[in-house]
Amino acid sequence: MTTNSVGTAYAEGHGTIHIVPTVHDAAFDSFAEQHNARCHPETRTELLCQIREWAYNPHGEIIFWLNGVAGTGKSTISRTVAMMFADNGLLGASFFFKRGEGDRGKAALFFPTIASQLIRKIPALEPCVREAIHDDRAIATKSLRDQLEKLIQQPLDRIGQAMVILIVVDALDECDGNNDVKTIISLLAQANVLPLPIRLGFKNVQGRYENLALHQIPEPIVERDISTFLRYELARIRDEYNSEALEGLELLPDWPGEHVIRTLAQMAVPLFIFATTICRFIEDAVWSDPADQLEKVLQYQTKTYGSELDKLDTTYLPILSQLTVGRTDLQKSHLLAEFRDVVGPIVLLAQPLSVSSLARLLNISPRALSARLKTLHSVLSIPPKADAPVRLFHLSFRDFLVDPTKRAAEFWIDETKYHQMLADRCTKLMLQHLKRDICSLRIPGKRRSEVDQQTIVVALPPEAARFDGGFVVAGKKPKSPLEWWTV
Structure with missing residues (x-):
């Protein structure tokens, strides 16, 4: 297996290169995940012991279902479990969904990514997967059921894999498209293939699974x-x-x-x-x-709170309230407006942007943006380089800011308003950069699927490339189709 710079895994053999699209950042040990926390060795001991016992139980259920309210540590536990199974040789694959991280927030490449990782764990799978791709070059664009059957289930059946292999799937609730999520859950629950630790579930799940709710732990x-x-x-x-x-x-x-x-x-x-x-x-x-x-x-x-979402106030208000301490009413109003204008796009963007790209999108200087972000290191992952993406530490920060029950709160962010603003800014950027044959292909009629992703990345500014119509749907609709193209 080899990889290129745009996240596509290649399975090589018999002089032919077959492409298996994968999401490399989704693996628990990827570069993107390396700084995320694992459980302290002296915490979660009973829970991890229970998961370990399930994994080694030959009569255990196929799925171990770990669920809980936001902020209870599910992803940290998932990373710890993945590392634990990787260390003892049981981990076959992992996929950590993450909303706003491109393909990590979508179901389309979930099964191809799992298949690619399984090939590295079980090399005997490679010829079977290669044959499946040769028979159907478009398998990565087919239904989730077809992907599971042809890239994973049938190859495993053919090689007669007897060893127990575990797959860790985290944050299914951060996958765009409820129907896709339900399909994945249904397929995994019904597939009599591998034991799967899955982090979060829905009420209507067909199939048997072992369940553990974090909020029910004493x-x-x-x-x-x-x-x-x-x-x-x-x-x-x-x-x-x-x-x-x-x-x-x-x-x-x-x-x-x-x-x-x-x-x-x-x-x-x-x-x-x-x-x-x-x-x-x-x-x-x-x-x-x-x-x-x-x-x-x-x-x-x-302070007392009526729900766990209300309790996020205790988590984030001590930090955010420092922004306005000792300010006049005029200064406070200005700072809050700046906060919303900067943080609003960060929490709503479909994919994180770097400081440089955010500055272009917001039409401010990178230095000014960096200065505004300086006080938010407790809630945002702000890299030392201007060309690296700014990320949320935890999705609960977004939940706290856009909670519709807190419209009167100082730091509340109006999703509709800022989706509209992002749509306007992305449209203006596209008008500045779009041109005929922007990728310099010089081949009229060439399909988008035939163009290398890196070629597109180089040709389009990342902040403009983020515009996919999602902001239009989330924001207020224009009066006419041409309104989006009015500078």
Whole structure:
């Protein structure tokens, strides 16, 4: 197997190269996933033990179904499980869906990607998959059922694979298209092929599966695990801060103390995302020292919330409220407008953009955009290079900002308004860059499917290439078809 720069895997043999389109960033150990968290060794021990017992049980159900509300740590557990099975040789493939990450947020290449990874695990599959592709060169564009049968199920049947292989699939709820998700679930549940750990499910699932709901794990166990995580992370933050602090200004050796850790854990339960986010906030030197940052978080401990979505206020408000502290009403209004104009597109874009591309899309300078993002390192993954994509740390940040029940909140983002704005900006950019034969093919009538993706990437500015009509659907419809093309 070899790969090219645009994410297509090639299976070579008999002098012929057959193409299996794959989503390389979807694998748990991909470059895109390398900095995402795994479980601390002393947390989730009972849960991981249960999953391990299921995997080694020859009479266990085909699917292990892990579900829970947003922010309870499902993806972190999935990455840990994938790494655990990879280390002991049981992992056959993994696919981590991610909304807004191009093909990672779509079902179209799910089964081809799984097939490609299985070939690396089981080389004997390659001739069978190659034959399936030779018989139907368009298999990657066929129905999900056909893809599963021809690229995975039939090849496995032909080689008589007896060894147990596991596939980890994470964040199916972040896959665009509910019908595609339901189809994947139905096919996996009915396919008598492989044990599958799947992260999230729907109510109407045909087939048998073992279920574990994170929000049903006893609260004392969740609180214990969150306390362990906080104790480790805050000790690390303290030690790193003290290593650079002036003499006499260090944090106390036992900072922040067991009482504070218990308080934070109680505030967090059952949301692990609260613990990880506030640790990033406490560590962020842009605002103040860790002790002062911690006090800002503790100010929210007396608030009560009616739902887990409401509880996201405790996670994100201590961070965002710092943007407007000490500002006049006029300054506050200006800063909130800037926040929405910058963060709105970031949380709504179908695919993340770099600082440079975002700046062009928003019609501001990259330096100005970088300055505005500087205070958001706790909630956004902002790379050191201007040409690398800006990403959300967690989808719950988007949920918090666009929650329709919070229209009166300071940081609420109107999805319709900003989809409309993105549609307008992308249209204007396309008008500036589109031209006849933009890819310099000099072959009239050549199909889009015949053009190498890298050729398109080079020819089109990425911020303009993101326009696929989705903003038009989500935003307000134009008065006439020509309205989109009016500069």
